[in-house]
Amino acid sequence: MTRRILVRSGKEPWVSISPEATLEANVLGGNCGNLLFSTGVFASLSVEGADLRSDYFQIDRVDGADRIAGGINDEFDHVVIPFANALRPSFVRSLERWSAVVERLSVPVTVVGMGAQMAMDRDAVRSDERVDRAASRFLTAVLERGASVGVRGERTAEYLATLGFGDDVIDVIGCPSLYRPDIPVRMRKQVDALTRESRVALTLRPELRDDPLLAARLGEWVDANLAEREATEYVPQDNQDLRHLLWASGLSRDSRRDLPLHPDHPLMTSEQTKFFVDELTWRTYLSDVDMVVGNRIHGAVAGVLAGVPSMTLPFDSRVSELSEFHRLPLRPLRSITKEDTPASLYAEIDVEAFNSHHGVNEAGYRAFLERNGLEHAFGVDNPTGGFTERMASFTPAPAVVPVAAGCDSPGLLDRLEYLRRLAAGPAKETVARRYPSWVKAAPALVATDTQQRLSDLEGRTGSQFRDDRRRVYSAFRRLVVPVVKRVRRS
CATH class of the missing domain: 3.40.50 (Rossmann fold)
Structure with missing residues (x-):
């Protein structure tokens, strides 16, 4: 029997989205570090019979708790919420959206890796009143649908204890990004000492x-x-x-x-x-x-x-x-x-120090998942439930390097900004097609033949590029053609 699990994340790890679309649709949630702990959760829970899907960070961004919760209750059997430093003032609105949704869910909910953001002073365990209220509401709703909440470390556990959530419902598990059944997690020194040539x-x-x-x-x-x-x-x-x-x-x-x-x-x-x-x-x-x-x-x-x-x-x-x-x-x-x-x-x-203790931490993470009714891929015959095969079969987007490296031409930079605006609509649309049906419909995006518009642009503004012809056409070859190919391929 298939067990359907919704994971809070920007995308499924095996889905390739162009850098341009990634930026315009904010697939990274502002920071590509989010890719690591969501990938860790997908890898850990990818077992035979599990069907894991991403919410594309839409619950963080969209109102309509009744509609969203209704869609989740109809389509999923469990909701897993990887959070990083969610206990901070700037995240209160997203936490309130999640609370409104969770309060309406009839399926189990598990929070993984939640953390508080504070100063280095270890005595400062309190946050502020807005965070306190939002955290209390959210954790109360989650614990009505799960056995415990997994947090990053002792500092966060100490803070939540001041709100009335003790170690009977709080498990310190660290970060899910470091628990990977599909790859060895171990540091190795390949050289005894670094030189000026060491990378x-x-x-x-x-x-x-x-x-x-x-x-x-x-x-x-x-x-x-x-x-x-x-x-x-x-x-x-x-x-x-x-x-x-x-x-x-x-x-x-x-x-x-x-x-x-x-x-x-x-x-x-x-x-x-x-x-x-x-x-x-x-x-x-x-x-x-x-x-x-x-x-x-x-x-x-x-x-x-x-x-x-x-x-x-x-x-x-x-x-x-x-x-x-x-x-x-x-x-x-x-x-x-x-x-x-x-x-x-x-x-x-x-x-x-890390290598020798990692097994102890992983055992704690496994126990947390089991406590919350989540079957995991650690220590089983098929450790990834197809995760490795999916990751091996998709073509990830290439690394992005500075497009204007070594360029000081104001005219070129103005043209790049114009091209960015041209590409924004189609780029967002390629990601919006993947959004769950129960989130608020994305605003209508005007479909554009990007290649034709870029050709028109080149013809209209040729005189502006005359002094920088070599540099501009080099940038077009490196930038525009890949954008068009990715948009069309998506």
């Missing part, structure tokens, strides 16, 4: 608005050790980064210049900077580097999944909580100076 992948959350001194420290470290280093690979994660790499329009020239927030920063103009819109390509790419380091937790997790020594630089509870629970190598960002070279940080990494 180092940088994972950064450069926007630290609440702590400009910490941002300055991060910028100084990046500038001294990594920005101009030829073997540095930068893997950004946010939608604004993807927009900049695709269309040269995502970053502000008013941003600080010492971090990859400014469009002229070396890390945002190098072809060694790559953005991934699929977990598979991200993980495969990192498997060839020697080290991953930075202050983004899921950037480091991607490195661990690739088997690469990875170090986190925690700056708040999100990163520190998961790093501590999983025993990932870490150095608090406040302790980093420009003297901390990649080689010296690599020497500090103890991969065995």
Whole structure:
């Protein structure tokens, strides 16, 4: 008998969506780190007889709880909600939408990997009143339909205890992204020490608005050790980064210049900077580097999944909580100076602390799934229920590199922005076709023959391109043709 499971996620891991459509429909939920823990959940629950589907993040974004809950009750047997740092002020509206839906569901509901976002100060366990109310309502609704809630770490458990949710209903499980029955999860040092030629992948959350001194420290470290280093690979994660790499329009020239927030920063103009819109390509790419380091937790997790020594630089509870629970190598960002070279940080990494404890954490995760009535793929004869075959048979989208690398032509950048607007409608439409029938219908999108309009554009504006003819036509070949092919193929 088929068991139908709805998973909160941007897409199914084996579905290929072009980078352009990924951006316009916000498939990543703002950050490609979401790909990792949703893929982990799909892999863990892909057993014989399970039919897992994505909600394409529509429940976070669409009102109409009665209609949505009715559709879920009719079509699914279980709802699984992977959450990251959901207990934060900016996520309250989405949490309220989910609460309204869950309160109307007649099927079991399981929350996986929920976390609170707080400062590094371990005494500050309270959030604010809006988060407290939203969290209490949501967890009450979930626990009426499930045995427990899985949270990221002890810090989140301490916070929820202040709201009245004790360890009888709260299981500390870490992050589901690190539990994969389909691949070995183990770090290995391939070299004894790093050299200037060693490939180092940088994972950064450069926007630290609440702590400009910490941002300055991060910028100084990046500038001294990594920005101009030829073997540095930068893997950004946010939608604004993807927009900049695709269309040269995502970053502000008013941003600080010492971090990859400014469009002229070396890390945002190098072809060694790559953005991934699929977990598979991200993980495969990192498997060839020697080290991953930075202050983004899921950037480091991607490195661990690739088997690469990875170090986190925690700056708040999100990163520190998961790093501590999983025993990932870490150095608090406040302790980093420009003297901390990649080689010296690599020497500090103890991969065995993570490797030796991972089995204990995985056993806890398995027990949590079983407690909540979810059959899993760990330790069974067919460990993936077709997951591996699906992942092997689909063609993921290519990595995105800066489209305007080395280009300073204002005319070209204006044309790229125009092309982005042209592609936005068809790109959104390709994703909207996949949305569940019970979410609010997407606004009508005008179908456009993109190739014809681009040809018309070229003819109308030829004089504008005369001075930059070679550069413009090179950009058209690299940018426009793949866009059209992907839109039509989708």
